[in-house]
Amino acid sequence: MTKLRFPQGLPTRQQVLDFIAQSDEPAGKREMAKAFGLKGTEKIALKALLKDMADEGLIDGNRSAFHAMGGVPKVTVLRIVEIDEGEPIAVPDSWQPDDASPPPRIRVIEPRGKVRDRTAALRTGDRVLARTEEAGKGWIAHPMKKLQGGEEQMMGVVELDATGKGWLAPVDKRVRNAVPISDLGGAEKGQLVLAEPNGRSPRAGMKVVAVLGDPLAPRAFSLIAIHKHGIPFVFPEGAVTQAELAAKLPLSEDTREDLRHLPIVAIDPADARDHDDAIWAEPDGEGGFKALVAIADVSFYVRPGSETDREARKRGNSVYFPDRVVPMLPEVLSADVCSLKSGADRAAMACHLTIDSSGHIKNWRFTRAIVRIAEVIAYEEAQRRIDETGGHHSPTPSSEEEGEQKIKAPSSSEERGHPSIAPSSLEEGVGGGGGAVNISVLQNLWSAWKLLEKARHARDPLNLDLPERRVVLNSEGKIAEIAIRERLDAHRVVEDFMIAANVAAAKALEAKVAPVVYRIHEPPSREKLTALKDYLATFDKKLSLGQVITPSLFNRMLKDIADEAEKALIMEAVLRSQTQAYYGPRNAGHFGLALGSYAHFTSPIRRYSDLLVHRALVDAYGLEQPRPKADLPATSGLSDRDRADLARVSEALSNAERRAMEAERDTIDRYVAAWLSGKVGEVFDTRVTGVQKFGLFATIIGLGGDGLVPISTLGAERFNYDEKAQRLIGELSGEEFVMGQILKLRLAEANPLTGALKFEPVDVAEGVQRIERRGGARTDHKARRQGQFTAGKRGRPSNIRHQGRKK
Numbered sequence: 001m002t003k004l005r006f007p008q009g010l011p012t013r014q015q016v017l018d019f020i021a022q023s024d025e026p027a028g029k030r031e032m033a034k035a036f037g038l039k040g041t042e043k044i045a046l047k048a049l050l051k052d053m054a055d056e057g058l059i060d061g062n063r064s065a066f067h068a069m070g071g072v073p074k075v076t077v078l079r080i081v082e083i084d085e086g087e088p089i090a091v092p093d094s095w096q097p098d099d100a101s102p103p104p105r106i107r108v109i110e111p112r113g114k115v116r117d118r119t120a121a122l123r124t125g126d127r128v129l130a131r132t133e134e135a136g137k138g139w140i141a142h143p144m145k146k147l148q149g150g151e152e153q154m155m156g157v158v159e160l161d162a163t164g165k166g167w168l169a170p171v172d173k174r175v176r177n178a179v180p181i182s183d184l185g186g187a188e189k190g191q192l193v194l195a196e197p198n199g200r201s202p203r204a205g206m207k208v209v210a211v212l213g214d215p216l217a218p219r220a221f222s223l224i225a226i227h228k229h230g231i232p233f234v235f236p237e238g239a240v241t242q243a244e245l246a247a248k249l250p251l252s253e254d255t256r257e258d259l260r261h262l263p264i265v266a267i268d269p270a271d272a273r274d275h276d277d278a279i280w281a282e283p284d285g286e287g288g289f290k291a292l293v294a295i296a297d298v299s300f301y302v303r304p305g306s307e308t309d310r311e312a313r314k315r316g317n318s319v320y321f322p323d324r325v326v327p328m329l330p331e332v333l334s335a336d337v338c339s340l341k342s343g344a345d346r347a348a349m350a351c352h353l354t355i356d357s358s359g360h361i362k363n364w365r366f367t368r369a370i371v372r373i374a375e376v377i378a379y380e381e382a383q384r385r386i387d388e389t390g391g392h393h394s395p396t397p398s399s400e401e402e403g404e405q406k407i408k409a410p411s412s413s414e415e416r417g418h419p420s421i422a423p424s425s426l427e428e429g430v431g432g433g434g435g436a437v438n439i440s441v442l443q444n445l446w447s448a449w450k451l452l453e454k455a456r457h458a459r460d461p462l463n464l465d466l467p468e469r470r471v472v473l474n475s476e477g478k479i480a481e482i483a484i485r486e487r488l489d490a491h492r493v494v495e496d497f498m499i500a501a502n503v504a505a506a507k508a509l510e511a512k513v514a515p516v517v518y519r520i521h522e523p524p525s526r527e528k529l530t531a532l533k534d535y536l537a538t539f540d541k542k543l544s545l546g547q548v549i550t551p552s553l554f555n556r557m558l559k560d561i562a563d564e565a566e567k568a569l570i571m572e573a574v575l576r577s578q579t580q581a582y583y584g585p586r587n588a589g590h591f592g593l594a595l596g597s598y599a600h601f602t603s604p605i606r607r608y609s610d611l612l613v614h615r616a617l618v619d620a621y622g623l624e625q626p627r628p629k630a631d632l633p634a635t636s637g638l639s640d641r642d643r644a645d646l647a648r649v650s651e652a653l654s655n656a657e658r659r660a661m662e663a664e665r666d667t668i669d670r671y672v673a674a675w676l677s678g679k680v681g682e683v684f685d686t687r688v689t690g691v692q693k694f695g696l697f698a699t700i701i702g703l704g705g706d707g708l709v710p711i712s713t714l715g716a717e718r719f720n721y722d723e724k725a726q727r728l729i730g731e732l733s734g735e736e737f738v739m740g741q742i743l744k745l746r747l748a749e750a751n752p753l754t755g756a757l758k759f760e761p762v763d764v765a766e767g768v769q770r771i772e773r774r775g776g777a778r779t780d781h782k783a784r785r786q787g788q789f790t791a792g793k794r795g796r797p798s799n800i801r802h803q804g805r806k807k
Helices: 013-022 029-035 041-055 113-118 220-229 237-246 307-315 331-337 379-388 411-415 439-459 489-511 526-537 551-559 564-577 608-620 640-644 647-679
Strands: 075-084 087-092 106-108 127-135 138-147 154-160 166-170 179-183 192-197 206-213 265-268 277-283 289-296 345-355 361-372 375-378 469-473 479-484 518-520 582-584 683-692 695-700 704-710 719-722 727-730 736-738 742-751 756-761 784-786 789-791
Touching (some): 013 041, 029 041, 075 138, 075 307, 075 647, 154 206, 192 220, 220 647, 237 307, 237 331, 265 379, 265 439, 265 489, 277 489, 289 489, 307 608, 307 647, 345 439, 345 489, 361 489, 375 379, 379 439, 379 489, 479 647, 489 608, 526 564, 551 564, 564 683, 608 640, 608 647, 647 742, 647 756, 683 736
Parallel strands (some): 106 138, 179 206, 265 375
Antiparallel strands (some): 075 087, 075 127, 087 106, 127 138, 154 192, 166 179, 192 206, 265 277, 289 345, 345 361, 469 479, 518 582, 683 695, 695 704, 719 727, 727 736, 784 789
16 A cells, blocks of 8 residues: 655644544554654644644544544534525535545534524525534534635626626615626626625625526516525425325225315415315304315325425425415425315315304314315405395394294204205205306305304404505516505405314314414513503503503504504504514414414415424324325324424424515515616605614505615704604704604615615705615726726725724
């Protein structure tokens, strides 16, 4: 064997690690001293160096830098490649094996407690120096230090100045200045790109690593959000193949309840492609109703441990943009086999409910069933049919009319264990899904909803009726209009049926002491309530913090306000005081809905939390189906890992939900800015929605789209910020700007790439700074010739301030 030669003299840390890695025998201080030709005091220095390296974790007491399994150094730089259920997964940042084997996937264990609170959570792309250790047949790592570089990846649009130099105009509205590009990587002017630092030096510039295309093309705004927030949007081939295999699973009529004879209807948005839920109700003859909520049986097709399941866990939920949907499940499942389409036999998880005359749920029962949806109806169409009947009169006598005969349903259906069927339903002949259902089917639903609504009013959940923006696109993918989403009774009907089923699912699992992924909404914190109290005081309204804070307390406060503008302001303030809802295995109730136990059960096609609740019901109530003959996991209940610990996956799902909400909001902001970009210079009626020491936030009334009014545009005088009252006050004039104030403002900037809007007062006083157009400094000057060279503007760049001499 050829003996390796090493440089003579005291080795560096890296040379020590290289020697240990290449040594065929245990490498101690004696062997190193011999290899590097050390004598006398150099041996003492080597001993000190090895001690320091051991203290730093670079080597262990045996002077070994690599694990017995080989390949992964005990201390190395890792790159985070994905977040799996809240746990970062990493690979070695520098991986060059002799056998071209793929890099090992290493589970990164982030610190807990106070240490975790002081450090930001790791994200995809981050680089860390970490200690690694063997764990079974794999590795785990403990971060020592987060390194620069991973979080510096930036998305933006390529711009060229007059000299031909490339600049990156960031799409993040928080970054105002363009960044120089040192390596275009084949990108052209105007293209949307991903770039990262080209070196450690601040002067190294950015290097383009991916060209994403035209930033203003149809569907580009959602693509920006997808990349910015790291949302997975391409299914691995294995997940799609397995989904196609699962889609062919036959339904067992022997182990499923047959509900195909019921005229169940799905009421959904007109453009919906995936139908999670469908509903049915009929009078029970005692003033109440028997109801059914049928939910797509996704757990039958997406089994724990499968590749499809792993991808769904990673996504956490579907993400809905104005121009696309990023589904949680492959299309063969989400838009076809799992979707409750009319006239087709579908697997469903059925929630049978008994609603009494006061609207309370007295009994519930869960089964796996086969259903055939009678009709899929758009919300607007269902509302139109009900309105045409002149209302939704109950087809049964009211509970007060005790002397009148009650309607008794046929007993044959009850004997088969099915909810009984109203005579009108039997006469329809809609079991095969042909044509519109009889109007009595919808009337029964509306009448049952009236009882549920009565119970809702009795518990008095938080009622914040805030407008929601809806971006409407034309066939070319361009904005047709930005409208406020209409709220119909049809929406409320479906919503209250879903809430009832969600409560039943949580209580059914509690009855079996089974694991539950609760949907938790905690009461407002003391800090937020104190801020709300101070804000309400500016309206001469009181909020006593000594009383029990309930949703009805806020509702009564809002009900007493006659002025609609003031009510909208206080409604927004109450909303800001609320905590963020989340998923967790320990019940803390749902403050907003005024419910003690609540879980998400009704949307397993688009929410993984609902899928976990379905699996828990399968285990708790013995609803497992025959083992599939196909090459798929045998069971459809909870996995052993989830049964033992739901906290980790619940936290990951909460994070995925927040990620989706931010991405959807960012995309809508970009569409609104794009729509308004042709209206720059126009004057709008706006309402102040936020006051900060640097300016105001205002939204266009009737449209939405928050924009900044910089404090520098408000006047030549100094403005003082009153944080408690949330207002700006002019020192000389005493002019005030407060939350809720109606102002006429001129739109000064609308940037579709960032979604940023900026306003300024209609009459800008003399000497007051007007809004500077974003990124204009880099192209303002014209290149000029100096001899045979092209010279740019002389002097210090305009975006760099003189710092003065340091003392």
